[in-house]
Amino acid sequence: MIDREHLYLRLAVDLAILTVRDDALQALVITRANEPFRGRPALPGGFLRGDEDIDEAAVRELAEETGLDGTALHLEQLRAYGAPGRDPRGRIVSIAFLAIMPDLPLPTAGSDASSAAWVPVERVRGTLSFDHDEILDAAVERARTRLEFTTLATTFCGPSFTIGDLRNVYEVVWGHPLDPRNFSRKVIGTPGFVEPTGERRIPEIGRPAALYRAGTEKSLNPPIMRG
């Protein structure tokens, strides 16, 4: 075997971190503090270190950018991006991840980022550095199909939520309204999707709603139809 064929390169992880905030699907976008693309928006990410697995690198980067423990949240590999020339610094292959979070305040601004902020994905479209627009598109599409077939939507919510909150997640991610009555029945009638806490939430106006927490079931079948 000829060693010339063996290309040495650097491996990065890039994170598409999504949340539902102000009735919009938003992504965590940083402003780059270093070249290349200094001062331009990008997805958070960083280089793989010598002693860690790829998923560990993703969890570490998530913690560095958001201060949150990624092991409790949804973190999933999307795919590898490795077009020659996708990074001006040289041959860098990136493993893209999808991360789902509830709408929590961001405790820290990361080291490599001069700022980190939630931005609606509709506004981010077409503005990102490297091939991060493509990564974000893939992440959003993956999240959309995950809502159909898994209980992932509960990860967008906090520790307790109403069926209306959960429906709002679906409506925002899918971009169209759902029938509240059929949705309610479907969710409550699916064993392991949600569990009642016994508490209720009293809104400013209207009938109080029962509160639920995420159940133990992870997959949905039959799925929730996207309409």
Add this chain to the structure above:
Amino acid sequence: MIDREHLYLRLAVDLAILTVRDDALQALVITRANEPFRGRPALPGGFLRGDEDIDEAAVRELAEETGLDGTALHLEQLRAYGAPGRDPRGRIVSIAFLAIMPDLPLPTAGSDASSAAWVPVERVRGTLSFDHDEILDAAVERARTRLEFTTLATTFCGPSFTIGDLRNVYEVVWGHPLDPRNFSRKVIGTPGFVEPTGERRIPEIGRPAALYRAGTEKSLNPPIMRG
């Protein structure tokens, strides 16, 4: 930016190449010609070169191992495997691919492989080098769900096939029988799944069956239920 943090490594692509052959789901397994694991079974694969994208490397490796043009077949990224120590040669991260082929003769034995052969996945289980057992498991599970939601099963068949041939693919991959009559109706009633060629195949015994080729539709909705 501290350069010590940037790990340089080599990137490999590994291919789980599946076919349906002799009423069994089989994988293309090579016997390694070089260290490490010389003489042991493994999935075909190789290192990324400097001028190619990851998917191009997968197509190239598929051609080298099977002599077939991968652009016409189904080739799909599974995920990256990068545990430190997964390869005794050093830090090597591998992008795993799923490839689907009809049951064709294998024209060539590859350069890095002393032999390449189809082996039923049930017999391969637990015998492969590196973390290739894990990769193959992921590939089989991905193929199973792809049959539900896409027209991928036609890729297992040749250029023309009967509905019975197609059903056999489903039965072998899923591991349980399907109702021939309902299956027939479902496939023929799904626009774009299959197109009649006008030809018929006369079997040794029994009624001749109409021949079809793959249609243009790639996704199935509603899906074919796995039972």
Add this chain to the structure above:
DNA sequence: ACAAAAGTGTTCCTTCTACACCCATGA
């Protein structure tokens, strides 16, 4: 009383499922 959001009941329709039955061919 009214607005607003939570939830229930009911009807219609599509699709899956199971199985009875008919069709076309070679031996």
Add this chain to the structure above:
DNA sequence: TCATGGGTGTAGAAGGAACACTTTTGT
């Protein structure tokens, strides 16, 4: 005419879609 696999008809069950209607709160 029989065995074998290809293909159609049809009745029942299950679940989705649509929507009328009731419930529970604050103002």
